[in-house]
Amino acid sequence: MNAPQPNLHVKARGSSELARIVRVNEEIKAIVATAFRINLMALNAIFLAKRAGNAALGFGVLSNELRRFAQDLTRNMSSLRDMTSGSVGSVTGVVQYQRNSAILAEAIRLSGEGVPGAREARRRGAARLSAQQGKLRALDIRLRSAVEETQQLVELGGVLARSAKIEAAYGGTFSPALMQVSTDFAEVIAQIKRSLEILGKERLVKD
């Protein structure tokens, strides 16, 4: 066969785009798992606050808020996951069109530029590729804005975790246990923040 290298190059580029989607999905999965953990932690905290009685009334309220936060976060992440699932189709389309265009370009190069129908085929291929890339860009913008929205939500989660720490100090004999729970909350939320930062930097399509 003649010069198969251009095709291999396209394969490598395509697989890096798919690899980006996989990374985004993995981060989302990690955040969903963490949100589930916060939900359970908040439930435990609510029971703990009940046992602590009047001394942990404020902590109980914050635990309820943290539970609601975990549920909102799960909802946000699930809509993010839907978006990336949809993007797999668009990325695959881009990869396929890129690969086909590159192989066709190689075929036309081997045949000489004067091959009848070559220009039309190129124009058609370019139009299809650009339409598919447009879809992916639009999806990328939606994904970024959804990540920003989630980052704001997580900021609120961070405030709740800090407030829970303050309330834990008034927990009387339950104070060490409440302090431990609120520290766990803060750590888990910091972990989510890191994942969201990574997500915010990922692009489904290169500029």
Add this chain to the structure above:
Amino acid sequence: MKQAHCIFEEDDHRWLAIARDPSKPGHIIDTNEYVVVKGKEALLCDPGGIEIFPSVFSALSAECDPTRLAGIFSSHQDPDIISSLALWLEFKPELKCYISWLWQSFLPHFGGEESTFVPIPDPGMTISLGGLELQAIPAHYLHSSGNFHLYDPKAKILFSGDVGAALLPADHNGLYVEDFGRHIRHAEAFHKRWMGSDKAKRDWCERVSRLEIDMMVPQHGAIYRGADVQRFINWFSALEVGVLRS
């Protein structure tokens, strides 16, 4: 580099063989592609896989205007036969692909819209090309369960897909079979293993014996001409097929 060789020419009726590619990578099975040209229309038989598309396209373009391609005849569904479909459609989206009805819903995994596919019924059908009446001849189970060959009664050429295929050593580069006895040794193991049904084989031998064939052009290996066609049919008829080893 693949090249198109004209194996039949009469007025505006031609058969091109894009056969034997000594420069292809060793891990890909060598394939032959054939183009039937009649007037302003052309039909490509078993266009091959994705990896060899550039060399098939350029070989075809050297001898024939590729915009004249009206269709693709796919003997069966294997990747070395038709995995380049999406690329041919990229070049000409309105191409029709003739394939056994059995594979009609499988082939879109390689590409194409619903309107791309023309299902061939089990008994076969006539395919019109620029006034020619080509015949899709049933060759089911040889080796695919939905399998067709293409017969051109005017040129007396039978495109026989995998039947007649030979896995030839690198130094056997000739377009035609020159020494049947030597050649057929390279076809034996292939036919024993790939052809799954003795009954289907006998049916096919009877069917094609009734046709006037000057050339039998397989998808792998060299082309059978003249008396070698009947020699092959006789040899195949006597061969035990559907066996792992013997």
